[in-house]
Amino acid sequence: MFTKDQLIAPVLGIAIAMALLVATPAGATAPPAVAEPVAEKSKSTADHSKFEELDINFKSGPEVTQACLKCHTEAAKQIHKTKHWSWEYTNPVTGQKLGKKNVINNFCTSVTSNNSFCSACHIGYGWADDSFDFTSEANVDCIVCHDTTGNYKKLPGLSGHPNYETMEWPPHSGKFRPPTDLKKIAQNVGPTSRKTCGTCHFRGGGGDAVKHGDLDSSLENPGRYLDVHMDSEGLNFSCSRCHVTDEHEVSGSRYAVTAADEKGVLIPGSQDTRNPTTCVACHGNTPHPDKMAKLNDHTRKLACQTCHIPAYARSTLQTKMSWDWSTAGKLDEQGHRIQLKNSAGKVVYDSKKGNFTYDRYVVPEYQWFNGEVKFTLFGDKVSDDEVVKINDFQGDADDPDARIWPVRVFRGKQMYDKGLQTLAVMHTAGEDDAAFWGNYDWDKAMEWGMRAAGSEYSGELGFVSTEMSWPITHMVSPKEDALGCESCHTDGGRLAGIEGIYLPARDRMPLIDTIGFGLALLALIGVLIHGGIRVILAKREG
């Protein structure tokens, strides 16, 4: 009937009551020893710099890939099956067609009609438009994930290629990037790392720290305070340590989140096909020591991240908090682009993009989440009467699969076709005369974008307020920095807005309190009057 955890408190109480024993929490266990830091030196059995196949002055990325495929014959076929390649994902529960190719977000908004820029983060070469050959093995970019030199950079506008010639970068900066040394890079390939994954995932939304909030370049070399697992002096986890990867299929996806896993530890060798990229997969559902048994009760309602990631963007880098497209397109008197920066040097207004706000050490918002996400996709009816949820996290207190999650909510105002009542696909980036970032002509850019999305622009441009939610799951603090009880068990605490649960110290029945304290006060007044009379009478009698 009782578990060992539950019996600790009574045993302790009895011990004190009888004043016989000095209470010692019986089950307190020492924290697990920290593993030795992973050595920097490659442990691979192959030294790629010794391979003749790579001793070539490669002219292009695809040439490198063809060399890779001579030995790694199945690699490209494996990549072809992944979201990294297709940018497509069909949610099996909702049936929604998702993936970067389909989703409209409230950052740069959409990939469609802007491929040559967006595909700087595609795991391939040459995706400029719909004519891209998704069956081509040579078009798979091996290097972007397996580079160890740090000198490989896919530049926006080159459709996923790095520069093969000397190129001014950033544009109009007066700085020049030499041609990419593909031979050296190919000879130094290795396992993926925080740095390689971060090439794209730290820089989503157009720059470092912009998009996720809990992923930015500070995680290339984080201290323990920033992420207890990725701590480069400690456990030094790579991304793939949790995002376990099989046949190039990387586990753990925002499109289909495992919000709760009641089955506990996923033992290596198990045939279970559960998502291995969860806290529970390693720590189980009762990870706290016996003396903190009460915390284990909380895993029924809370995601681990809720207490263990007290804030995100916990480095010097500011993450973007909002993006207002409706102010974009203003030019100075000479008709030139305007850029205004804040005191930290971050752009707060850009003619190309509108207004931004930033923050760091951001306290997440909290909400019930069962892992199911409903997106507002192209063609779904929207109006400016209400805030449009780009992606709506499902779940409530009664849902056994739901937990209270920390969420980053990115707020924005973005283009929509008022006539068609749909979020807009706009042509922002390109070398043509319609791209908004070159011409600042809303209608032209809208026309081009909407057509690329398979629709006809109604001619009526509007701006709609949007919210996009991101589960916060990286930047896990060391345990001593985890939230204490008082963060939520109080009035106006972090979970002030969470409905459907009774949260001690936050919740009470006001009527009961009024009656209870009222009667106690009356009793007190009563005895004071009664006692006062006795005292006065006693004094009078002397």
Place this chain on the structure above:
Amino acid sequence: MERIYIFKRFERFWHWTQALLIITMMITGFEIHGTYTNLGFETAVEVHTIAAWALITLWVFAIFWHFTTGEWKQYIPTTEKVEAMMRYYLTGIFTHAEHPFRQTTLHKHNPLQRLAYLFVKLMINPLIWASGFLYLFYTSWESWGLGWMNLEWIATAHVIGAFMMLIFFIAHIYLATTGHKPMSHIKAMITGWEEID
């Protein structure tokens, strides 16, 4: 003036330990309820829980003692002299009227005390204990077939019990000063010896 030995050693130990634990639980309990911040929620919960188990243990011994010594009979309710007692507290006490009840070792509680203590033992305590126990083990409700229960009800029942205890506590402390002399009852509870008229 006469002195009689009313409260035996265990009884006194029980009373004062219980008093300490109940005061501790009221202070920590209202903090857990969110009425104020004092020790901090986490410490308040820990102290409250340990005190609760300590009191349960004490109670096991106290119940055993009551039955083996026959002292439980002290709480058999009576309506005799209840009215006289009430009249005494309302008027007689101010005019030095004779106390309607005469303490003896066999009848150490006056009729109002009997009723009050019986109410504490049969109503307030069981309410607090049952709700507190369920509160503590709410994660086990489902496995006990009690999944239909609701934490809000249980917490509210527990708080109602706490308010009843608080009101009892106020009255109890005050009435402890209404003996032969203001300190008579309190001294008796410490030494065992009661001064009577």
